[in-house]
Amino acid sequence: MTEEKTHHPEPSYLVNTGKYKGLMSWLTSTDHKRIGIMYMYAMMVFFIVGVLLGEIMRLELFRPGQQFYGPQTYNGLFTIHGIIMIFTVVIPGLAAVFGNFSMPIMIGAKDVAFPRLNLFSFYLYILGAGIALTSQFLGNGPPDTGWTFYAPYSIQTHTNVVAAVFGAFVLGFSSILTGLNFIVTMHRMRAPGMTFFKMPLFPWSLYATAWIQVLATPIVGITLLMVVAERWFRIGFFDPSLGGDPVLYQHLFWIYSHPAVYIMILPAMGVITEIIPTFAQRKVFGYKAIAVSSLAIALVGYFVWAHHMYTSGMSPTARWIFSLLTFLVAVPSAIKVFNWVTTMYRGSIDLKPPFLFALGFIFLFMIGGMTGLTLGALATNVHVHDTAYVVAHFHYIVFGGVGFAFFAAIHYWYPKMFGRMYNFKRANWAFGFLFIGFNLLYFPQFIIGIQGMPRRYFDYLPQFTLGMQLSFFGGILLLIGIILMLTNLFSKKGAKAPDNPWGGRTYEWTIPSPPPLENFEVMPVMGPDETPYDYK
Amino acid sequence: MSTETVHITPYRTYAWVLIALLTFTFLTITVTWIDLSALTVFVALTIATIKAGVVLTYFMHLKFESSLFRVFVIMVLAIYVLVILFTLSDYLFR
Ligand code: HEM
Ligand SMILES: [Cu+2]
Numbered sequence: 001m002t003e004e005k006t007h008h009p010e011p012s013y014l015v016n017t018g019k020y021k022g023l024m025s026w027l028t029s030t031d032h033k034r035i036g037i038m039y040m041y042a043m044m045v046f047f048i049v050g051v052l053l054g055e056i057m058r059l060e061l062f063r064p065g066q067q068f069y070g071p072q073t074y075n076g077l078f079t080i081h082g083i084i085m086i087f088t089v090v091i092p093g094l095a096a097v098f099g100n101f102s103m104p105i106m107i108g109a110k111d112v113a114f115p116r117l118n119l120f121s122f123y124l125y126i127l128g129a130g131i132a133l134t135s136q137f138l139g140n141g142p143p144d145t146g147w148t149f150y151a152p153y154s155i156q157t158h159t160n161v162v163a164a165v166f167g168a169f170v171l172g173f174s175s176i177l178t179g180l181n182f183i184v185t186m187h188r189m190r191a192p193g194m195t196f197f198k199m200p201l202f203p204w205s206l207y208a209t210a211w212i213q214v215l216a217t218p219i220v221g222i223t224l225l226m227v228v229a230e231r232w233f234r235i236g237f238f239d240p241s242l243g244g245d246p247v248l249y250q251h252l253f254w255i256y257s258h259p260a261v262y263i264m265i266l267p268a269m270g271v272i273t274e275i276i277p278t279f280a281q282r283k284v285f286g287y288k289a290i291a292v293s294s295l296a297i298a299l300v301g302y303f304v305w306a307h308h309m310y311t312s313g314m315s316p317t318a319r320w321i322f323s324l325l326t327f328l329v330a331v332p333s334a335i336k337v338f339n340w341v342t343t344m345y346r347g348s349i350d351l352k353p354p355f356l357f358a359l360g361f362i363f364l365f366m367i368g369g370m371t372g373l374t375l376g377a378l379a380t381n382v383h384v385h386d387t388a389y390v391v392a393h394f395h396y397i398v399f400g401g402v403g404f405a406f407f408a409a410i411h412y413w414y415p416k417m418f419g420r421m422y423n424f425k426r427a428n429w430a431f432g433f434l435f436i437g438f439n440l441l442y443f444p445q446f447i448i449g450i451q452g453m454p455r456r457y458f459d460y461l462p463q464f465t466l467g468m469q470l471s472f473f474g475g476i477l478l479l480i481g482i483i484l485m486l487t488n489l490f491s492k493k494g495a496k497a498p499d500n501p502w503g504g505r506t507y508e509w510t511i512p513s514p515p516p517l518e519n520f521e522v523m524p525v526m527g528p529d530e531t532p533y534d535y536k
Numbered sequence: 537m538s539t540e541t542v543h544i545t546p547y548r549t550y551a552w553v554l555i556a557l558l559t560f561t562f563l564t565i566t567v568t569w570i571d572l573s574a575l576t577v578f579v580a581l582t583i584a585t586i587k588a589g590v591v592l593t594y595f596m597h598l599k600f601e602s603s604l605f606r607v608f609v610i611m612v613l614a615i616y617v618l619v620i621l622f623t624l625s626d627y628l629f630r
Contacts, residue, residue, distance in 0.1 A: 187604075215612060251623055302615060303622055315629035321622065 010516035012419065017517065030115035031517060035122050036101030037417065039092060040410075042126065044486070046088045051482060053081040058475045061468050064460050074458035075144035076159070080136060082147030083164055087171050088129045090402045091260055094267035095213075096125070096178060098409045099206045101417060103182065105508040105515065106200045106532075108191025108524040113184040117177055124174035132167025135160045146456060148257070151238030151249035155230050162231060165224040172217045172224075175263070179213025182206050191507075193526035200506045200532040201290050205270025208294040212259045212266075212301070220256035223249070247312050254305035262301040264398060265365075266294055268405030269336055272358050275412050276340050278504045279355035280347025283533045286339040293332035300329045310381045319378055326376035333369055337362065352502065353427035357408030360435050364400025368393060371446065386456075388467075389449025392442045400438060407434070407485065414489060415497030419514040422494045430485035437477030444470045506532050543600040553594045560587045 011017060013033045016025040026034055057077050060067050104112055112118050136142045139160030145153055154161050186207050190199060199207075226237045227249075236242030238249040277284045284290065306314060306322040340362060349355070371393045374380045384390065415421055445453075448467035453460055460468065500509040507524055508515070564583050572579055593599045598606060 215615060247626070251626070255619060255623075299615075303618060306622075306626065314626045317629035318622075318626035321625050 010518070010521060012512065012514040013517045014418075014514050028119075030111070030119045032100045032104050032111050032115065032118060033417075033515065035118055036097050036099070038122060039096040039100065039125070042129075043089055043092065043097065046084050046129065048482075050081055050084040050089060051479065053077055053084070055475055055479060057081065058468075058472045060458060061460070062472050063468075064462050064465060066459070071458045072141075072144065075146075075456070076136075076142035078456055079143050079146050079164075083132055083168070085398075086147050086260075087132065087168050088125075090264040090398055091171070091175060092125060092178070093264055093402055094271060094406055094409060095182070095206055095209055095263070096121075097406075098202070098271060098413060099178075099182060099209075099267060102413055102508055103203050103206055104185060104189070105511065105519050106506050107186060107189060107203055108194060108507050108520065108526070109185065109189035110518045110520070110523075112181050113188055114181050118181055121174045121177040121181070124170055124177070128167050128170030128172075128174060130167070131170055132164050135163035135167065138163060148253060149224070149227060150253075151227065151230075151244070151246050152240065154227055155239045155242075162228055165227055169221050169224045172221045175213045176217045179210035179217075182210040183214065186210075191524045191526050193528070193530070197288065197291065198526055198531055199291075201273040201284065201287070201294075202267070202270035204291045205266045205273070205294045208298040209263050209266045212263050212298050216256045216259040216263075216302070219252060220260075223252040223256070226252075247309070247314060250309050250312055251306065254308045255302075258305040258308065259298075259301050261397065262297055264402045266297060268361070268402045269294070271405050271409040271412070272340060272361055273336070274504075274506065275354050275358040275408055276343050277533050277535060278412075278502050279350045279352060279358075280344045281350070281503060281535050282343055282347040283531070283535050284339070285342040285345075286335075287531070287533070289335055290339050293335045296332040297329065300325065300332070304329050304376075307376050307381075310378060311385050323376055323378050327373065330369065330373060330376075337366065350502075352411075353422075353424055353431065354408050354412035354502070356428065356431050357404055357411060360431065361401060361404040361408060364396050364404060364438065368396030368398075368401055371396065384449055386454060387449040388445040388453040388455055391455050392445035392449060395442045395445075400442070404434075407431075410489065412502070413508070415501045416508055416513050416515065419497050419512075420494045421497045421501065422489050426484060426488040430481050430488060433477050433481030433484060435481075437474050437479070437481050440474030441471050441478055442474070444468075444474075505534055543597070545594070545597075545600075549594060553590055556590055557587055 013031055016022075018025055018028070020028055026038060029035070057074065060069060060074060100112070100118065104110070139162070140158045141160060143149075143159045143161045143164045144157060145159075145161060149161065149165060154165075186199070186203055190196075226235075229235050230237050230239060230242070230244070234242055236244040238244040238246050240246060273284065273290055304322060304326045306318055307326045310319055310323075371389070375384060375390065375393060411422070411427060444467035448464045449455075451463070453464045453467070497513045499511065499513050501513075502509070507520075510524070511519060560583050564580060567579055567583075568576075592609065598609060
């Protein structure tokens with residue numbers, strides 16, 4: 001890092017200037033860039049654990065019948081796999097990592113509005129994740145309800161549901177505080193001259209996300225506490241044998257958890273909207289349509305939750321209303337896809353790794369989105385609900401979508417984060433393994449799902465063997481891809497990165513790589529005819 | 537922020553708010569003696585909503601802040617009402 005100092009008068013944020021050294025200087029730092037990076041490392045650890053749990057499930061499913069462990073272990077595995085992946089990986093996801101690292105720079109600010117609160121959110125994240133993980137080791141064994149904690153089973157099971165639920169509750173607070181912080185930051189700290197409709201589109205997507213975090217998360221928090229209250233004090237909220245209504249649990253759970261899928265996907269869409277204009281060297285097509293569609297998705301996304309409940313015994317009226325609304329929410333998502341494709345049209349495409357991952361995102365997200373419509377339609381839903389088809393659908397959205405966007409974002413901002421490049425050839429190889437492995441893993445699940453393979457089963461009929469084995473090999477390729485990608489990024493130091501390796505136009509590319517502690521030496525001002533994407 | 541004027545509420549206003557809140561609390565208790573049958577919950581929630589409104593307006597300074605905050609609060613309430621209405625589309629039509 002010494003050469004950095006001679007180039008730039010201000011030391012980079014990676015140089016310790018405070019009173020602590022080493023790890024402590026990170027754990028006490030309120031710098032948004034360091035907090036973003038800490039989230040990234042923590043999330044990477046959880047992601048790897050989650051992936052290994054997934055592979056252990058696939059191993060058991062290699063053949064019909066019991067191979068290595070029994071159904072109770074399998075139930076515990078898919079529950080903790082889901083809890084880790086959903087609550088500690090994709091929900092904080094891109095907002096916590098790249099929202100923290102890049103958003104303040106992109107709007108021309110020195111930090112978020114409340115830097116200490118930001119660090120507190122990170123501690124809550126670690127605490128919540130820790131509590132959720134203790135559920136595996138304490139009490140009467142790992143929870144076996146699935147990450148959805150459906151009542152009345154979550155009330156009746158003797159496994160350690162309370163710890164898992166309480167961990168999710170604490171993680172929720174982390175999410176709410178991050179959302180609040182980002183809303184205030186984007187309202188109060190934009191560069192002079194940068195009106196809302198001149199703000200880059202990744203911050204726009206975070207703005208929509210932040211409102212969902214603030215408004216929806218408290219509902220799941222209360223709901224999870226109600227489960228605890230019902231288990232401890234036998235209050236009859238949800239369990240019919242206590243006079244409760246189990247469908248009420250599903251309403252409350254999905255009133256949060258459907259909007260939560262937009263907490264995951266909106267920042268992913270935002271990153272893709274940054275990457276595509278940079279690598280096509282073209283102005284974003286339909287800037288306003290993309291910005292407004294983020295808000296539209298956030299708003300309409302609130303009112304589609306009961307599409308998870310068509311077969312739960314809800315009233316027929318509610319069923320068609322929610323089906324209609326589900327079809328409506330597909331419109332703003334499609335608007336974005338059309339705008340991305342149109343932005344690329346006649347651009348000078350530069351097929352570098354971030355762009356490759358972004359293309360992978362669009363392809364996989366489209367498959368996930370279209371199959372979502374099959375699930376949103378009442379007649380077809382009855383057939384595929386709770387089958388492997390659903391497993392395939394949400395993995396295409398949440399892994400193919402959010403996951404690939406995350407990989408795209410790392411490859412995009414890595415030079416800015418660490419001031420180093422990575423090996424493009426290896427990154428491309430990793431992409432190849434990830435993309436082929438992913439499709440081989442999850443596409444067969446669509447087919448065996450339609451043929452009737454139920455979800456969350458540790459055993460299956462012999463006719464599903466081929467599909468299951470293809471998935472197993474896909475899982476291996478995917479794992480190789482993940483290892484290739486991570487070793488390429490984190491095992492050796494690449495060449496020094498220039499300040500603007502991709503020819504980007506947003507503010508983060510105007511400052512040194514890695515950025516100085518306070519981001520800007522001269523605070524940026526946006527002129528009256530400037531826009532965030534002045535390509536051509 | 538330097539560009540905004542700081543509003544100082546006189547103690548008298550707070551005293552009136554306190555009296556209003558206490559009155560409504562008293563009202564909540566008194567109506568429980570009257571048998572309103574199906575309307576019981578409705579009346580209790582209406583009184584609670586008025587109280588919350590008073591707290592938001594005065595104690596939480598909504599009356600004196602920029603209109604942006606009012607827009608936020610109205611938006612949140614609207615979403616809340618819609619969530620309840622859509623949930624009722626299940627419960628009222630089973
Ligand atoms: C190599 C990577 C992965 C493999 C092999 C894998 C495999 C699986 C398997 C076998 C199931 C259980 C299906 C069932 O029996 O119902 C499952 C469920 C699930 N997975 Fe994954 N998965 C992977 C990555 C991910 C990622 C990245 C996410 C989220 C970001 C994720 C989220 C979920 C969720 C939410 C469930 C549902 C859990 C439940 O039913 O309660 N998975 N996965
Ligand atoms: Cu949903």
